[in-house]
Amino acid sequence: MSMNRRDFLAAGGAAVAGTALLPGLKLIELAQARSPDEAVTSLHRWGLLIDASQCATGCDACVTACHEENGVTDEGNPATDAQWIRKVTLKDKQTGFVQTLPMMCLHCEHPPCVDVCPTGASFKRADGIVLVDKHICIGCRYCMMACPYKARSFIHENITDQKHNAPRGKGTVESCTLCVHKVDRGDGTTACAEACTKEGHQAILFGDLKDPNSEISMRLAAQPSKQIRADLGLNTGVRYQNI
Amino acid sequence: MGLLAAGMLAVAGPAGASDKDASAKAGRVPTPVIKVHKGDKCVEPTEVMRRDHMNMILHQRDETMHRGIRSSKHSLKECINCHADPVTNSVLGPEGFCEACHTYAAVSMDCFSCHTPTAESKAAALGDGDRLLNMIQNGRRAPEVRP
Numbered sequence: 170m171s172m173n174r175r176d177f178l179a180a181g182g183a184a185v186a187g188t189a190l191l192p193g194l195k196l197i198e199l200a201q202a203r204s205p206d207e208a209v210t211s212l213h214r215w216g217l218l219i220d221a222s223q224c225a226t227g228c229d230a231c232v233t234a235c236h237e238e239n240g241v242t243d244e245g246n247p248a249t250d251a252q253w254i255r256k257v258t259l260k261d262k263q264t265g266f267v268q269t270l271p272m273m274c275l276h277c278e279h280p281p282c283v284d285v286c287p288t289g290a291s292f293k294r295a296d297g298i299v300l301v302d303k304h305i306c307i308g309c310r311y312c313m314m315a316c317p318y319k320a321r322s323f324i325h326e327n328i329t330d331q332k333h334n335a336p337r338g339k340g341t342v343e344s345c346t347l348c349v350h351k352v353d354r355g356d357g358t359t360a361c362a363e364a365c366t367k368e369g370h371q372a373i374l375f376g377d378l379k380d381p382n383s384e385i386s387m388r389l390a391a392q393p394s395k396q397i398r399a400d401l402g403l404n405t406g407v408r409y410q411n412i
Numbered sequence: 413m414g415l416l417a418a419g420m421l422a423v424a425g426p427a428g429a430s431d432k433d434a435s436a437k438a439g440r441v442p443t444p445v446i447k448v449h450k451g452d453k454c455v456e457p458t459e460v461m462r463r464d465h466m467n468m469i470l471h472q473r474d475e476t477m478h479r480g481i482r483s484s485k486h487s488l489k490e491c492i493n494c495h496a497d498p499v500t501n502s503v504l505g506p507e508g509f510c511e512a513c514h515t516y517a518a519v520s521m522d523c524f525s526c527h528t529p530t531a532e533s534k535a536a537a538l539g540d541g542d543r544l545l546n547m548i549q550n551g552r553r554a555p556e557v558r559p
Contacts, residue, residue, distance in 0.1 A: 209480035294480060302477050303526055331528045333489060338526030353480050 203355070214278075214297035214378040215347055216406035217362065218385050218394065221259075221270040223372035224365075229256055231271050231373060234364030238348065240332035244325070251322035251337075253345045254361055259412065268412070271361065271373065274299055274320040274345035275397065276406030282312035282321065291342075297378070297406050298349050303341040312342055317398050320344045347375075347406075378406065444516035445507050450494050455485050465491075469523075488527060496531035504529040 203209070235241070235254045244250050254273040260266070280299045282291045290306035293299050301312075301321075313321045321344040328337045334350035337343060348359035362373040376385030388394075394408045454461050456468075472486040484490040495509035496502055503510040504524060514521050523529075 206481055206483035208475075292478065294478065296480070300477070304473060304477065328526075331526065333528055333530075333532045336526040336528070341526070349480070353482050 209294055209296040211295045215352055216378045218374045218388055218408050219270060220372050220410040221268050222411035223370050224270050225370050226269050228368060230364040230368045231361035232256060234360040238360035239335040249325050251324060251343060270412060272318060275318055276347055278404035281315040285311040285315040298347045300346055301342050306341040308340040310342060317401060444513045446513060447507055449498055488523060493531045501531055502529045
């Protein structure tokens with residue numbers, strides 16, 4: 170990944186600041202301990218690495234955990250109910266080999282949903298998380314059509330009993346937020362990754378793609394991985410292995 | 413003109429009239445029920461809050477949504493945590509802190525078509541033990557615990 174001049178200067182400035190700190194306190198620890206009144210920066214880019222070979226057929230712990238964490242409810246309309254994450258089954262017709270993997274918003278570096286949004290509601294945060302600002306979303310659903318991954322859902326019903334960290338309401342579009350409230354809190358994981366690890370599958374790894382020492386960066390550097398529809402040149406923040 | 417002045421007084425009633433004014437028109441002008449359950453002062457003086465709370469929430473909304481700033485001083489979540497009725501655990505309802513006044517002033521509010529009107533439980537607000545343990549193990553600073 171090439172670095173533009175601005176990123177280079179920002180990283181350089183931070184590195185200089187890091188050297189003046191107490192010995193033992195590394196820059197990354199300092200950065201992750203962002204206080205609640207500091208803005209997010211492009212020093213991080215959050216992403217997921219999903220190992221499809223570890224994803225168990227029939228297990229939907231990630232889907233359940235996500236929908237529990239974010240209060241995504243079943244409204245009894247399967248055709249239109251919101252899905253922030255779903256399990257996809259792939260079958261090789263020639264060999265009969267079947268595998269499953271979770272799909273969600275892939276948090277593109279160049280998100281088509283942001284390009285088409287007429288109000289600026291669909292946006293990418295400095296740390297790479299693609300979100301919908303429901304305050305200014307008019308529910309036109311252009312982003313749903315633009316997304317090549319079918320990651321977004323529209324809310325058709327009045328919603329009550331929302332979670333405190335995930336406001337949801339009729340007439341707006343929504344999708345995976347990469348558990349942005351957990352990221353901002355410094356949990357260092359997402360509900361889906363947490364649930365997958367708890368189930369013992371370890372198929373989902375959350376981390377900082379811009380930190381060369383993070384587990385996700387080291388695995389991406391050492392092992393083969395794929396972007397889904399890499400031909401679109403979107404540089405997804407969620408990457409897959411063994412598909 | 414007199415009618416206009418009376419109208420302005422009625423609007424000013426819940427929004428900054430002095431005690432003297434309030435007592436002068438008590439009995440003739442209905443006033444909203446404002447129940448304050450916690451603390452002796454808000455994050456800003458009462459007069460400022462009555463006039464400008466919507467601007468503060470609007471400003472904080474953009475800061476949180478787009479820049480990830482989650483300080484609690486002007487956040488809607490903290491408004492609700494402090495002002496929720498202890499019985500209903502909500503800022504809505506006939507005597508709820510938000511709804512009582514907004515109904516009186518005939519000003520609609522859209523916050524609660526998406527945001528929950530209920531206060532967070534204390535355990536949820538502070539985070540569970542596992543999370544703190546994770547943070548300590550990962551060498552991160554635990555979040556500031558607010559009273």
